[in-house]
Amino acid sequence: MTDYTDGYEHCYCLFLDILGFKSKICETIDQSTSKVKHPISFPRLLGALQEIQRFTAYPQQVVIAGNEVDGEITRPTKRKVTQFSDSVVISYPRHDMGNGGLLSIIFDVQRLHLKMASYGILLRGSITEGLLFHSDNFVFGPAMNEAVELEKEAKFPRVVIAEKLIIQLESRQGIRDCADQVPDRTTKSMIVKDVDGRYYVDYFNLHPEHQFEGYEVNENWVAIATQYLGFKKMVGSFLLLKDDKLKEKQDWMRAKFNQMADAFEQTARKSFCGWEIPENYLHLFNGLTPISAGVQK
Numbered sequence: 001m002t003d004y005t006d007g008y009e010h011c012y013c014l015f016l017d018i019l020g021f022k023s024k025i026c027e028t029i030d031q032s033t034s035k036v037k038h039p040i041s042f043p044r045l046l047g048a049l050q051e052i053q054r055f056t057a058y059p060q061q062v063v064i065a066g067n068e069v070d071g072e073i074t075r076p077t078k079r080k081v082t083q084f085s086d087s088v089v090i091s092y093p094r095h096d097m098g099n100g101g102l103l104s105i106i107f108d109v110q111r112l113h114l115k116m117a118s119y120g121i122l123l124r125g126s127i128t129e130g131l132l133f134h135s136d137n138f139v140f141g142p143a144m145n146e147a148v149e150l151e152k153e154a155k156f157p158r159v160v161i162a163e164k165l166i167i168q169l170e171s172r173q174g175i176r177d178c179a180d181q182v183p184d185r186t187t188k189s190m191i192v193k194d195v196d197g198r199y200y201v202d203y204f205n206l207h208p209e210h211q212f213e214g215y216e217v218n219e220n221w222v223a224i225a226t227q228y229l230g231f232k233k234m235v236g237s238f239l240l241l242k243d244d245k246l247k248e249k250q251d252w253m254r255a256k257f258n259q260m261a262d263a264f265e266q267t268a269r270k271s272f273c274g275w276e277i278p279e280n281y282l283h284l285f286n287g288l289t290p291i292s293a294g295v296q297k
Helices: 021-028 041-055 101-117 142-154 163-170 184-190 221-239 244-265 279-285
Strands: 008-018 061-067 071-076 080-084 087-093 123-134 159-161 191-193 199-201
Touching: 008 101, 008 142, 041 080, 041 101, 087 101, 087 123, 087 142, 101 123, 101 163, 101 184, 101 199, 101 221, 123 142, 123 163, 142 159, 159 163, 184 191, 221 244, 221 279
Parallel strands: 123 159
Antiparallel strands: 008 087, 008 123, 061 071, 080 087, 159 199, 191 199
């Protein structure tokens, strides 16, 4: 059975919008002199875009049969990434072996949110499925159109998931290759239904069976504390921006962060997102407290 239809391929499509991209470009150049204004701004912006590609990169070859002892049969992976201006499109062919299906996308989105936060960047986007043509030079198709329209409804710094994909996840159809390795509770905990009825990928919490920067949670408490304290600093900076158009987004970010921080305090600050923190690491989380409403104007 072919997965192509008149040049299109059935793909999962992740469409991302880098919020405030125009203003971040303006930060790199003094408009009056056309000279570099903040030397650190350009490499940080370029580094963020490179991180998006790195975090969504597959090995050049994926194993489709055999093993290390008897020999492996491989073929090139088909996932593609295209970035243009403030938009990023990542396609995951639906039947590409070695691609974790929807589960792979969800983990990519969760990690990207946190990694981009370290660059002071917020993302908004959508995940859809449908017919798509994605080459090194072009990307278009019904799935792309649907993703662009759905992204407009995301509204807040979040990546929303098409309703049809939620149905797939509930029936485990989208968790093909990783179904045996990753329990249902991991996927279910990473997808949250928001107050407006939209489902989105939660990036404010750690999750069951979560690996952080490639390590098991219990092996990486220093990095986790550093990441989430940096995340708090980024959210706080976002709340300080004086723009009436941002107020609803600011309220959303503070509320979501504080839900996580309040839950942490309710454990007497000993358990973070369900993970028991070893006593010798507790001090690292001293600054992880709710953000006061007074931070905003």
